[in-house]
Amino acid sequence: MNKTGNDKPDILVIGAGAIGSFYGAILKRAGCTVSVVLRSDYDAVKADGFRFTSPLGELSWTPDQVYQPGDTPSRFPDYVLLCVKVLPGVDRAELVRPWLGEHTGLVLIENGLDIERELADAFPRNPLVSCLAFIAVSRTGPGTVNHQAYGQLVMGNFPKGFDHHCERLAGLFRDGGIDINGTDAVVGERWRKCVWNTPFNPLSVLANGADTLTMLDAPGGEALIRTLMEEVIAVAQADGYPMPDGIIEKNLSGTRAMGAYKNSMALDYLNDRPIELDAILGNVVAIADRLNVPVPHLRTVLVTLRIRQA
Template identity: 70%
Template sequence: MSNKPSILIVGAGAIGSFYGAILKKAGCSVSTVLRSEYDAVKANGIRITSPLGDLSYRPDNVYRDGDTPTETPDYLILCVKVLPGVDRAALVKPWMGANTRLVLIENGLDIERELAEAYPANPLISCLAFIAASRTAPGEVEHKAYGKLVMGRFPEGIDDDCRTLADLFIEGGISIDLTEQVVGERWRKCVWNTPFNPLSVLANGADTLTILDTEGGEALIRELMKETMATAAADGHPLDEQLIEQNIDGTRKMPAYKNSMALDYLNGRDIELDAVLGNVVAIARHHGVPVPHLTTVLTTLRMREKLKAKA
């Protein structure tokens, strides 16, 4: 019998499936809660192609959303999209035990608070994923590059729960950075996500290199990054100005990449507009920081959402 902690993945899409595979490789019991892909995963497991090798695995248990659990996990990893109308606190409630550590591997800013308030007695670990991965078919994932996680206790600090989970991910073959200030790290990631993701939707699902190589594209990305960093500084999380160059240089070194918001848009799914952009603009307004470019992108996407709702 393994003495390693039990893991439950709620939201086993591309991201949840990949990190479940890493923990499975480390010797953990890994189970999943699924909605639309239950039948495919129950029958065939999760198939993952990756530069790290074949990461395919069969979850120890495959649950439907709404099933009654027979036991609660040591770590519940939540990987669902942060969308309006999705009650994440209710989604995890059946699976939360007195000693369950709640782990978020999700995009966006100011996304932890509602869960911290719903489960004040449970440790909450917030993680940022630096990964290029996409779902190609039910139960099938293509991992293209990266995979590092930055993690810390919310709202701050590093504890033994973080260290235990970090060691398991490292044993499974990925890099981990532990941080005392996970909110500041979320701001750091926003410097890339907040410009590129929404702009890719406005550009009809454009990939990263199309955005950068279009006349005026890189200049626009720089302006959006500057406004994001000004908001972060006003919120108490100043960032190094070199981060803009690092992000653009790193993006140019990657293959042309359609980010998760672009893929959601192209496949007719809702996008994480508030988590990635709306919350940044709201915080800028709170601090009186002018963000005209971010506001224009947000307003235009709100128009698109209104048209979609009327269709």
């Protein structure tokens, strides 16, 4: 029971940027106590909370507690939402360790493939819930966020299953106004999201931060994106996770319906922030190599971006 005296859980969001602050807002709207750990936006959020524009209505909110890395929690939360980017040199286990009690559940809302294992190994006794966010949302300034579209989460335990923690969290997110799809095979769902993320995110960087419609409408752009999607699907199939028929058409039509959208990697590139290259693309190519699946176009994009980073 949280400090407000109701039966809703205490939530702590680590990495309350666009993604973390959005799902924190949803849980706050569902009646939870929601606190955040912040680095860059600490002063702005401490003073004014989070300010949102969203088709879901008023989502602006004030966290119950605003912490900085290195602070000591007043109490261990029921759930920690980890929403930081998966980057080389970022030790996610050490980020969450000070905030995790013996019974605290760890909830990942992060991009990429094969990103859960290091946390499962570090905290084998804590429940681990893995979530994929299907959302168009971006941070537009300190503590200010523009939610453009969507918001659905796909949720399941890692490596498999859908337990009472998933049931509880799914109910809370639904109470807050978003759709939840439960799965007992979350790794397969991560592959499904890679069909979109792995082509669009890295290509946006090669195209100097281009939005989705610019990439699709450039001469040969849609054909290249289709080819990259086909290679991702081939690797997923070899890894034991066949993708449904029509997934490419569904992804492309949904992307066009969303309008001109700058994805997270494009925004990171444009703002001189590190990009999640390995989590979104490098791990796919590594699995392809292990399974002997040819991915020449994915590899070209990966090597080109690594040259650019160097």
